[in-house]
Structure formats: C-alpha cells, structure tokens
Amino acid sequence: METVSVDSLSVSLGFKEFPVIRDVSFTLRSGETLLVLGPTGSGKSTLLLALSGVIPELIVGKVEGDIRIVGHDPASEGLRGIAGDVGIVFQDPEAQIIMDSVFEEVAFPLENFLYPKESIFERVEKCLEDTYLAPYKNEQTDTLSTGLKQRLALASVLCFKPKVLLLDEPTAHIDPKSSLAIYQILRRYKSEGGTIILVEHRLDYLEGLIDKILFLNNGRGILASNFNELLEKIPFESLTQAGIWLPFSTLKNRSELSKPVVDFSRANTTREDSVVMAEKLSVIIDQKAVLKNVSFKVSRGELLIIVGPNGSGKTTLLRVIAGLIKRYSGSVIVLGRRPALSQVAYVSQIPEHQFTERKVIEEVVSGLIAGGLSREKALKVAMKTLEDRGLSHLAESGVYEISQGEKRLISLIEMELLDRPILLLDEPTFGLDLRHTVSVLKWIESMLDKRKTVIMVTHDTWVLPLLNARLIGLSEGKIIFQGFFSDLLKQQRVWEGLNFSPPPVFREAFSSEQIEIAMREMRNAVFSTYDR
Amino acid sequence: MTGKSTELLRKINPVVKLFAVTVAVFTVALFQNIITTIVNLAVSLLLVFLSRPKIHKFILTGVASTLIGYTWVTYVLFTLNIGLEPSLALYKTLLLSARILIIILYSMFFVATTGPQELASALTLQLKVPYIYSYMTFVTLRMFPLVRRDLENMVAFRKMKGYLKLSRPWQLIISVAAPLLYLVVRRSVMLGIAMESRGFGRYPSRTFIEETTITILDVLFLLAVILLLILSISASFIFKVPLELSL
Numbered sequence: 001m002e003t004v005s006v007d008s009l010s011v012s013l014g015f016k017e018f019p020v021i022r023d024v025s026f027t028l029r030s031g032e033t034l035l036v037l038g039p040t041g042s043g044k045s046t047l048l049l050a051l052s053g054v055i056p057e058l059i060v061g062k063v064e065g066d067i068r069i070v071g072h073d074p075a076s077e078g079l080r081g082i083a084g085d086v087g088i089v090f091q092d093p094e095a096q097i098i099m100d101s102v103f104e105e106v107a108f109p110l111e112n113f114l115y116p117k118e119s120i121f122e123r124v125e126k127c128l129e130d131t132y133l134a135p136y137k138n139e140q141t142d143t144l145s146t147g148l149k150q151r152l153a154l155a156s157v158l159c160f161k162p163k164v165l166l167l168d169e170p171t172a173h174i175d176p177k178s179s180l181a182i183y184q185i186l187r188r189y190k191s192e193g194g195t196i197i198l199v200e201h202r203l204d205y206l207e208g209l210i211d212k213i214l215f216l217n218n219g220r221g222i223l224a225s226n227f228n229e230l231l232e233k234i235p236f237e238s239l240t241q242a243g244i245w246l247p248f249s250t251l252k253n254r255s256e257l258s259k260p261v262v263d264f265s266r267a268n269t270t271r272e273d274s275v276v277m278a279e280k281l282s283v284i285i286d287q288k289a290v291l292k293n294v295s296f297k298v299s300r301g302e303l304l305i306i307v308g309p310n311g312s313g314k315t316t317l318l319r320v321i322a323g324l325i326k327r328y329s330g331s332v333i334v335l336g337r338r339p340a341l342s343q344v345a346y347v348s349q350i351p352e353h354q355f356t357e358r359k360v361i362e363e364v365v366s367g368l369i370a371g372g373l374s375r376e377k378a379l380k381v382a383m384k385t386l387e388d389r390g391l392s393h394l395a396e397s398g399v400y401e402i403s404q405g406e407k408r409l410i411s412l413i414e415m416e417l418l419d420r421p422i423l424l425l426d427e428p429t430f431g432l433d434l435r436h437t438v439s440v441l442k443w444i445e446s447m448l449d450k451r452k453t454v455i456m457v458t459h460d461t462w463v464l465p466l467l468n469a470r471l472i473g474l475s476e477g478k479i480i481f482q483g484f485f486s487d488l489l490k491q492q493r494v495w496e497g498l499n500f501s502p503p504p505v506f507r508e509a510f511s512s513e514q515i516e517i518a519m520r521e522m523r524n525a526v527f528s529t530y531d532r
Numbered sequence: 533m534t535g536k537s538t539e540l541l542r543k544i545n546p547v548v549k550l551f552a553v554t555v556a557v558f559t560v561a562l563f564q565n566i567i568t569t570i571v572n573l574a575v576s577l578l579l580v581f582l583s584r585p586k587i588h589k590f591i592l593t594g595v596a597s598t599l600i601g602y603t604w605v606t607y608v609l610f611t612l613n614i615g616l617e618p619s620l621a622l623y624k625t626l627l628l629s630a631r632i633l634i635i636i637l638y639s640m641f642f643v644a645t646t647g648p649q650e651l652a653s654a655l656t657l658q659l660k661v662p663y664i665y666s667y668m669t670f671v672t673l674r675m676f677p678l679v680r681r682d683l684e685n686m687v688a689f690r691k692m693k694g695y696l697k698l699s700r701p702w703q704l705i706i707s708v709a710a711p712l713l714y715l716v717v718r719r720s721v722m723l724g725i726a727m728e729s730r731g732f733g734r735y736p737s738r739t740f741i742e743e744t745t746i747t748i749l750d751v752l753f754l755l756a757v758i759l760l761l762i763l764s765i766s767a768s769f770i771f772k773v774p775l776e777l778s779l
Contacts, residue, residue, distance in 0.1 A: 052725070052729065054725055058721060058724060058725060058728075059721070079725065079728040079729055080728055080731075080733055080734050083728060083729050083730065083731045083734050084731060084734070086729070087729065087730075088725065088726070088729040090722060090725075090726070092722065094678060094719075095718075095719050095722035095723055095726065096722060096723065096726035098671070098674065098723070098726065098727060098730075099649065100647065100648070100649060104649065104741070107741050108730055108732075109730035109731050110739070111738045111739045111740060111741060112730060112731030112732050112733075112734060112735070112738050113731045113734070113735075114735055114737070114738060114739055115739060116739065117739055117741055120739065120741055121741070142677070153726075156730065157729075157730065160730070160731070322688075322692075324688050341688065341691045341692040342692070344692070345692070346688075346689070346692060348685060348689065350682075350685070350715070352711045352714060352715055353682065353685040353686050353689055353711065354689045354693075355710075355711050356689075356690065356693065356695060356707035356711075357707070358710070366693065366695075367693045367694070370693050370694035370695055371694055400710075400714055418692070418693070
C-alpha cells in the first residue's frame with residue numbers, strides 16, 4: 001500500500017504562470033525515505049509546501065496533478081486537513097517553537113488533537129525519552145541551544161505519531177553531534193514504519209536511511225533508487241554543476257587526484273602582527289556566563305575558525321570582536337583599540353539583516369556610497385565585482401527574490417566592498433549547495449590573499465579540511481581546543497565537548513600521514529569538481 | 533517574603549487580574565482626586581514591588597521620558613492656555629501624571645505575573661473565547677523577542693555600513709522597514725504552518741493540560757482590590773474631597 005503518491009505534479013508560486021516544479025511523479029510505501037536533492041532555488045522547499053497543503057492554502061500558488069498522502073489530498077484539504085497524519089519540521093527551529101517550556105511544546109499538538117489529559121502526560125514523557133530530551137523536560141524553550149530546539153521541534157511532531165514526515169533541511173543550523181542524534185531518531189521512526197520525505201544538503205548522516213532519490217533541476221524531477229542509478233540517469237557534470245553533494249568515494253574516483261589544486265602553505269605562515277587579541281574575556285548575558293576566560297590572538301591575513309556545539313558562545317565571541325557586545329570583562333583589542341563596528345565587516349547568518357535596498361546592484365553600491373564614493377564610481381566598482389564573481393546577471397534582481405545562496409554571496413560581496421581589514425563570518429556556508437559553498441570558500445581564500453583577517457564560525461565540519469585553518473574549539477564558553485584540523489582529529493578527548501564528529505572520509509585516518517593524504521584528496525576532489 | 537508573594541500573585545487567575553486592574557484603572561480615570569490617586573498609587577506600587585518585574589532599561593527610559601514629557605506639556609497647557617494659577621496647575625498636572633504612572637504600574641504588575649499561555653487558557657476556559665483567538669495574543673507575544681533581535685541586528689549592520697547619520701535619520705528608518713517586514717511575515721507564516729500542522733485550529737476545542745480555574749485566592753484578591761477602591765471613594769466623601777470625572 002502506497003503511503004505517498006504524487007503524479008504529474010506541477011506547482012506555480014504567486015500568480016506566475018511559469019511553474020517552479022513541472023511534472024514530478026513518485027510513490028513511497030510505509031517505511032521508505034525519499035531524499036530530495038537539487039541546487040539552491042530548484043524548488044525543493046516548494047515541493048514540501050505543496051505536499052503539506054501549505055500551497056495553495058497559506059501561500060498563493062497553483063498546484064496541478066494528483067497528490068495523495070495517507071489518503072488525503074493536501075491541495076483540497078489544506079494543512080489542517082492532513083494534520084495528524086503528516087508532520088513537518090523546517091530548518092529554522094526559532095520559527096517553529098511555540099510554547100514556553102519543553103514539556104508544553106511536546107504536549108501542544110496532543111492538546112490540539114484532543115487527547116485525554118492523562119494520556120498526554122504519558123505520551124510526552126515517552127517522547128522526551130525517545131528523543132533524549134528527558135533531562136530538559138522543565139527547561140524554558142528560550143534557554144535551549146539551537147540543536148536542542150531542533151530536536152524539540154522533531155519531538156513535538158513525533159509525539160502524535162504521524163505516518164509521514166516532511167523535513168526541510170532539519171540539520172542545517174546545528175552541530176554534527178546534534179545532527180547525528182536527529183538522524184538516529186529518524187532511523188528509528190523509519191524502522192517503525194514511518195515514511196520520510198527529506199530535503200538535505202549534508203549527506204554524511206544519511207547512511208542506511210535513503211530508499212529513493214529525487215533530483216530536482218529547472219523544475220524537472222528525476223527519480224533514482226540510489227546514487228549509482230542517479231549517476232546513470234544524469235551526467236556527473238550536471239550533478240556537480242547543480243551543486244549536489246555526491247558521496248566522497250564518487251568524487252574521488254572522478255577527480256584528478258594527482259594535481260594539488262589548492263595551496264596548503266598558508267596555514268603555516270608565521271604569526272606576527274596580531275590584529276585581534278583577547279585576554280581572559282568573559283561575557284555574562286541574562287545572568288548566564290556565555291564566555292569564560294577566553295584568550296587568543298589572530299594575526300593579519302590569518303583565517304581563524306571557531307567551532308563548538310550550539311550555545312557554546314561562538315556567535316557571542318564574534319559579536320564582541322565586532323563591537324556589538326560592549327559588556328564584558330577581560331581585555332579585547334582589535335587593531336590596537338577597543339572593538340568598534342567601524343573596524344570590521346560582519347556577515348550575519350541571516351543575509352536579510354544586512355540588506356538596506358531593493359535591488360541587488362543598489363544593495364552592493366549602498367555601502368560604497370555611504371563610505372563616501374560618488375554614485376557613478378560606486379556603480380562601476382559594484383558592477384565589476386559582480387562580474388568578477390559571475391553574478392552580474394543578478395544586478396537588476398530584487399534582493400528578496402534571489403535564492404538563499406545568492407543572497408549569501410551578495411551579503412559577502414557587500415561586506416568585501418566595505419574594505420575593512422577584519423571580516424567576521426557567522427555560518428557563511430549554512431544551507432548552501434556545494435557549488436555555492438565552494439564559491440564562499442574561494443571567496444574567503446581571495447580575502448586572505450588580500451591580507452584580510454577572517455574569523456569564521458561554522459558547524460560544517462567538512463569545511464575544516466578544505467580551508468585548513470587554525471581552529472578554536474569552544475565548549476560551554478571555554479576554549480577547550482586550539483590547533484589545526486589534523487590536531488583535532490588526533491585529540492578525540494575533546495570531540496565530546498565540541499559535539500564534533502569527523503567527516504566520514506577521516507574516520508579511517510589515524511596517523512598524520514593518513515590524515516594529510518585524506519585532506520589533500522578531499523580538497524582536490526571538491527575543488528576540482530565544484531570550482532569550475 | 534516577596535518570593536512567596538510573587539508566587540501567590542502568579543497563581544491568581546489572569547482573567548481575575550485583568551478584571552481587577554481594569555476596574556482600578558477606570559476608578560482613577562472616572563473618580564479622580566488626591567485620595568483615590570494616592571490609594572491606587574500605593575496599591576499599584578505594592579503590587580509591582582511584590583511581583584518583582586524584570587524591566588529592561590529601554591522600557592524604564594521610555595516610561596520616564598513619557599512621564600516627564602507629559603507632565604511638562606500638561607503644566608504648560610494649564611498655565612498658558614487655560615490660565616490656571618501655577619500651584620493649582622501643578623496640583624492638577626501631578627494628578628494626571630500620577631494617573632499615567634498608575635496605569636503603567638498596574639500593567640507592569642499584570643505582565644510580570646501572567647504567563648501568555650495562562651492568559652490564553654483563562655480567556656478560553658473562563659471567558660469562553662474561542663481558543664484560536666485567545667492564542668493570538670500568545671503567539672504575538674511569542675514573536676516580540678525575535679522581532680527585537682532582528683531589529684537590533686539590522687541597526688547594528690546599518691551602523692557598520694555608515695547608515696546611521698544624524699543628517700539623514702530617515703535613511704535608517706526606510707532601510708529597516710522592508711527587511712523587517714519581510715522577516716516578520718516570513719516568521720509568521722512559518723509559525724502559522726508549524727502550529728496548523730500540529731493540529732492547531734483543527735477542532736473547535738482543545739485539551740488543556742493546565743486548566744485555569746477560579747479559586748478562593750482569586751475571590752479574595754478581587755474583593756481586596758474592590759474594597760480598597762470603595763474605601764478610597766468613601767473617604768473622599770467623608771473628607772469632602774470632590775471626585776472629578778477626568779477623561
């Protein structure tokens with residue numbers, strides 16, 4: 001018996017005639033998982049919104065074709081009609097936590113579905129145990145880390161035992177260990193007969209979970225049962241051009257490993273001319289110690305990557321260096337004086353926070369004009385930069401209309417043009433396909449070539465071997481690790497504190513030589529495949 | 533002492549608190565004189581003291597500037613426009629300013645001792661408001677911290693970009709409006725989807741794991757507030773202090 005059946009589905013958004021998704025068909029049985037892949041902006045989220053009935057009920061759009069989910073027609077029944085049989089989890093936990101406490105959040109759907117009071121208490125207790133959230137039962141949701149919030153969102157959905165789960169990049173915002181915990185929960189859900197439709201860029205955690213793959217590109221969908229079949233149906237170049245994260249083994253076989261494509265020497269440059277110095281830095285926010293006695297230095301032209309679990313103080317540290325947080329103890333010196341916004345360029349997790357204009361070109365020139373450049377000169381510089389980055393076609397587009405990956409690149413360019421000596425990047429690769437991610441990494445390298453100092457926060461562990469920078473590992477506000485990626489691989493005792501899990505390719509690399517070879521192979525494979 | 537009192541005040545049914553506060557505010561507005569004002573000021577200050585609210589410095593600054601501005605403008609109007617004697621103008625001005633302060637203090641007490649979810653439950657269970665509407669307040673309040681965070685970040689980015697210039701203050705406001713609206717709408721849609729997909733609004737009623745009820749504590753609290761208000765009005769008659777209808 002098919003749980004999900006989609007036949008010739010086409011979806012248009014707004015009042016546009018041109019469909020975002022065209023003629024997509026697939027079926028899923030109970031206990032099966034469909035992985036939806038595609039470049040940023042290919043319609044993956046739109047597919048989930050149509051399957052959940054959000055389009056056309058809450059978001060204006062046209063849905064054509066036939067959808068059946070557990071016997072429901074979402075297009076006519078809407079989100080309320082399918083609620084109970086279908087559960088939805090998005091990438092942003094902030095946008096889906098409703099109640100004040102963990103217990104209330106999990107109980108919320110059960111109250112709505114009119115479960116008796118006694119059975120709600122039983123179910124919530126069981127669900128909190130199954131999702132490893134029992135110790136947080138009485139915590140306030142606002143105090144939870146992002147990783148815990150996402151697990152809570154999943155717990156709140158799983159408690160009413162939906163037959164189908166729709167997941168839109170559920171681990172995009174969270175650290176590796178929290179991601180592994182979420183996929184462990186999903187494996188159990190699948191083994192109990194649950195059907196999953198999953199949009200995910202990060203494939204590291206999906207082993208043993210996927211039964212079918214749907215590749216969306218330019219609105220068309222191609223279905224395969226595994227990566228090998230997908231590669232038979234679609235040329236390798238088309239997949240990599242679309243930024244699809246292929247398994248490393250596939251990349252390794254196809255790329256030219258003999259030619260090192262990226263210089264490793266930068267990481268070993270001597271450290272002098274410190275531009276950022278923190279000494280015994282401590283920050284207390286809402287009576288909670290977020291940073292405790294943090295000390296480090298960053299040199300001119302150096303890349304420093306800050307890693308650690310959600311809620312460990314990474315973004316707070318970045319905000320102190322930016323001059324956004326002024327209440328701290330200890331000492332922080334940036335370019336010889338106290339931190340100030342005028343000394344740095346800061347790229348936020350949410351690009352929309354930066355945007356001040358309507359069109360892309362206006363957005364890019366705005367910082368230049370505010371900095372004193374004439375409009376004519378600013379336009380020339382902006383157009384030249386967009387052309388250099390291959391983004392000149394976006395110049396006249398609206399900043400809110402372009403894809404999330406493109407928004408991220410525009411926000412980076414805008415900060416680059418401020419021409420500040422220090423760049424602070426908060427999760428610059430989150431939610432991006434591999435092609436856009438590689439563009440961001442190349443952009444970072446180009447900034448280092450200009451002797452800019454880059455301090456970056458990331459959860460994407462696979463980015464670490466690609467950049468090979470000095471790392472700082474934060475755990476509960478304290479630095480518990482300083483060194484390079486290769487050092488981190490050898491110091492397994494700090495993994496627990498950092499919620500770190502190495503990318504699969506490094507799980508068999510133990511000696512320094514093995515690690516270096518694996519790093520070189522990975523860099524060569526990724527850059528030679530996706531940086532074209 | 534205050535810890536126990538805070539707990540007790542939190543236990544009072546939100547609908548009862550809302551009713552008591554509304555009656556008190558209307559008493560000050562409709563029957564104002566020095567006695568009702570002093571009694572209400574004392575009661576509201578006591579309630580705020582016992583409820584121990586956490587007040588952000590921006591709110592305190594806002595309250596202070598509102599009171600100072602209101603007092604100054606009212607005094608100028610009384611003396612220059614109406615031509616009252618300075619001492620009488622000051623007396624009347626202070627009474628009116630005290631009324632604003634009393635409303636603010638009662639509101640602080642209510643907000644500090646009432647959880648949004650308890651309010652939603654009480655509106656549904658005691659006042660029979662459909663839960664979809666009573667939860668609207670709750671969801672709106674839920675959005676405030678997120679919107680505030682967005683706004684703080686946006687202003688910081690504009691400072692970094694050099695948009696915060698005294699010569700062009702409108703530039704900052706215009707540049708914040710569009711992204712803020714965009715993010716608020718996006719967050720609201722996501723929250724709406726998250727709620728509906730979890731059964732919100734599917735049935736006309738819902739189970740409440742924590743049901744609010746009217747207890748003896750609520751009755752005593754309401755009686756105490758009403759008694760104080762009646763006493764203050766009675767004292768006005770006894771001491772022959774005229775009550776003024778002041779809207």
